[in-house]
Amino acid sequence: MFKKFAASTDVSGQTPVKSSVQRSIRATILSSWSIDAETLEEIWPKKEEHLAIYTLHGEPLFFQHFDGPIYPTLRLLHKYPFILPHVGIDRGAIRFLLAGANMMCPGLTSAGGRLPPADHALAKGTPVAIDAEGKEFPVGIGIITIGTEDMKKINKDTAVESITYLGDELWGIRKL
Amino acid sequence: STTQQDAAAPEKVAVPPVQMFYCGVCSWPPEYCEFGVSLSKCKEWLHDSRPDLYEKYYSEEALTAKLGTISLEAQSKLEKDSAKKEAKAEAKAEAAKKKKLVRALLVIIKRIERNKRKYVTSIRGLEIFDVDLKKASKFFAQKFATGASVTKNAAGIDEIVIQGDVSQEVYDLIEEANEGGEGGGGKGGKKGLDVLKGVVVDNIEMVEEKKKKGGD
Numbered sequence: 001m002f003k004k005f006a007a008s009t010d011v012s013g014q015t016p017v018k019s020s021v022q023r024s025i026r027a028t029i030l031s032s033w034s035i036d037a038e039t040l041e042e043i044w045p046k047k048e049e050h051l052a053i054y055t056l057h058g059e060p061l062f063f064q065h066f067d068g069p070i071y072p073t074l075r076l077l078h079k080y081p082f083i084l085p086h087v088g089i090d091r092g093a094i095r096f097l098l099a100g101a102n103m104m105c106p107g108l109t110s111a112g113g114r115l116p117p118a119d120h121a122l123a124k125g126t127p128v129a130i131d132a133e134g135k136e137f138p139v140g141i142g143i144i145t146i147g148t149e150d151m152k153k154i155n156k157d158t159a160v161e162s163i164t165y166l167g168d169e170l171w172g173i174r175k176l
Numbered sequence: 177s178t179t180q181q182d183a184a185a186p187e188k189v190a191v192p193p194v195q196m197f198y199c200g201v202c203s204w205p206p207e208y209c210e211f212g213v214s215l216s217k218c219k220e221w222l223h224d225s226r227p228d229l230y231e232k233y234y235s236e237e238a239l240t241a242k243l244g245t246i247s248l249e250a251q252s253k254l255e256k257d258s259a260k261k262e263a264k265a266e267a268k269a270e271a272a273k274k275k276k277l278v279r280a281l282l283v284i285i286k287r288i289e290r291n292k293r294k295y296v297t298s299i300r301g302l303e304i305f306d307v308d309l310k311k312a313s314k315f316f317a318q319k320f321a322t323g324a325s326v327t328k329n330a331a332g333i334d335e336i337v338i339q340g341d342v343s344q345e346v347y348d349l350i351e352e353a354n355e356g357g358e359g360g361g362g363k364g365g366k367k368g369l370d371v372l373k374g375v376v377v378d379n380i381e382m383v384e385e386k387k388k389k390g391g392d
Contacts, residue, residue, distance in 0.1 A: 078205070079193035092250065098211050134242055137196070137205045166204050167212070 058175040069127050071141055074164055077129055078137055088114030088131040097140050103160040105151045115148045122148045140165030206233055213265035215258055286383045287343045295341035305374040315368045350375050
């Protein structure tokens with residue numbers, strides 16, 4: 001069957017397979033091969049790392065990890081900055097975000113940082129655009145780990161988990 | 177009543193995107209180049225391509241305003257760190273480039289068959305030993321009274337191509353050039369041979385290649 005097979009021309013498309021279809025395929029394998037469920041799980045785990053990047057004409061637009069929140073790419077956010085709520089980090093925190101670190105409360109509660117007022121408080125689990133002190137455009141996208149009001153009150157430990165930032169691997173992908 | 181809908185409903189138009197401008201060197205928005213590894217190159221590029229933006233981000237006022245909430249001390253430390261990072265990244269890129277060219281510190285002298293009776297000699301890897309390829313090719317052309325040129329072949333590796341089969345002679349010349357100054361002797365001494373100095377003779381490999389033109 002594969003005597004004359006070229007990946008570039010003979011593969012019509014790749015799509016993630018629906019879980020109902022996945023289940024029926026697993027069942028077929030278990031019944032027709034001499035393999036037990038544990039070994040099959042080793043080869044083909046049900047819960048594998050699932051990062052989905054949605055693209056248009058090869059250009060990544062948004063992505064989702066497992067069943068988590070859907071994030072826009074930073075490039076997309078630059079074009080439409082209003083699609084996410086914003087928080088701001090102070091100048092000193094910028095280089096750490098650019099190295100992939102999560103943002104700690106003091107970086108947002110300080111004079112150079114910026115958090116929304118109480119009536120627009122952001123809850124844990126909210127995807128946010130991360131602005132930088134003195135800069136026009138957001139430097140990254142994160143997710144709130146403790147609500148903005150708690151950040152102001154407690155002012156300790158992680159406030160925003162860094163999801164994607166300027167210059168990371170995703171930034172480098174112009175076309176998939 | 178149902179007329180509410182068509183009464184004053186304005187046409188919903190899509191919000192146009194912000195027109196982003198990214199640095200041609202590091203791909204980031206120019207305001208962030210200072211946190212990257214190529215600030216000096218980024219500045220130069222911006223100065224040439226968008227002097228208006230250069231003025232916006234690197235003018236005196238812009239630089240003082242940028243200080244923001246960090247001290248002068250912290251800012252100068254940041255600049256020093258960034259210069260160090262840039263130098264490091266450049267050195268790394270240079271090393272990687274050299275490594276790519278070298279793979280093994282080897283000079284390969286190839287005898288490539290052109291026609292049944294005709295050959296060309298290709299010398300690859302001389303520049304690893306800091307040989308000036310242009311001068312070397314001129315020297316070879318003169319020595320062998322034949323054509324010699326520097327060409328860039330697959331993957332950007334420069335090689336010297338000499339018409340005819342002079343592979344053995346090339347080897348001898350390199351050997352002679354690196355023998356160490358035991359005086360001139362022979363054909364008028366080491367005139368021009370110096371251009372081949374620096375090559376480690378043990379690192380030369382001689383290869384024969386049968387090249388079929390237009391086949392396959």
